[in-house]
Amino acid sequence: MTLRSQFLLATICAFVLAGIVHLATVLAIPHLAEKDAFSRLRATLSTDRSEIVAAPGDQGTWLPYPDPGVALSTCAYTLDEGPVRVSARTGALFQSLSLHARTGGVFFAITDRAAIRGALDLVVMTRRQLDEALASEDPDEPSRDVRIVSPAREGLVVVRVLAIFPSQRGEATEAAKAVSCTIDRE
């Protein structure tokens, strides 16, 4: 083989390898990222209340493209110690709640239209925790909890409250802050 054809072969191999490196990098980024929303909110794992990420009209948030009319609050969760009970009270303002797996993907989203008597209550659990809950349940008194299976052990609960008028910004922030995420120990 001449030097030139060896060089060509090496270049072709390099391109094929580059494709593999590219795909592996893209798949690895969510696991290695240090500036993703979950990593930034890791400090809220131990608190029971949600934390405001972007208040309406807030210029100082790290969140890219924040809606200036929305109060966004989140709780980070891990399911290692048990299922997480999320409860929010809805008011006059538009409110939505979504569950995000740590390495990406919104696996559940709901708006205040689904609230029952002004309350949105969910229990986030792993498949295994759901099986345990079902096994230990009294068949005559089934639980009324809305149970959501999380595809990952770590994730975020995100609440958005819309202030359609600037005068509602304070109210929206208070409503977003009032969401609780507690570990359900039974």
Place this chain on the structure above:
Amino acid sequence: MRRASRERLSERRPAARAAASAVLVVYALLLAAGLGLSSAYRMTGGDYPFGAVRSGAWTVWPRAGSRDADPYTRAVNARTGGIPLGVGEGLVLRAAADDAGRALDARCTYRLGTTAPQARYWTLALYDETGRPVETPLGRASFSSAEILRDANGSFTLVLSREAQSGNWLMMPEAGAVNLVMRLYDSPASSGAAALDARSLPSIVRLECSS
């Protein structure tokens, strides 16, 4: 003749041949790492590279807020810290150019209108290139569906410009590229961008530019 002499040369000097192979292997590995890493880095730094649906001046990433978001979307969110709007919450539309395809510029005046897709509420916000809401002396970077003034038919016109305008007016920053984001909260369109009719989206028309 030449080929024969080269073969003879390589037979005679196996050490040189091995060295050339080693150099080529190192070259291939470095090239692979460089190309692979840099392309992955570039594709995950800005917009979601795949899954965009264009409708007039607006772009939607309908799967970005779903469970089956593609790996690039997840990587972009991981790097920027973005928290996508879930499919059940609403839909995000972005425009970085006007109807004619010219990039939105803060020194120009634009007229938006006159309809918006069906939604319980919508907001229309103006951002700079880096994704921050624009900072103007007026302190307003967005309009909501409830705030906007409409005519008797329910249609609206919003003007984006540096100078004050009558009616619905959003003040432009001093200079630079801007982009618009429209969010439809609790919209039937969020279940599939197919339900989004291009005619229901507000048009973006450039009126004039100051130099």
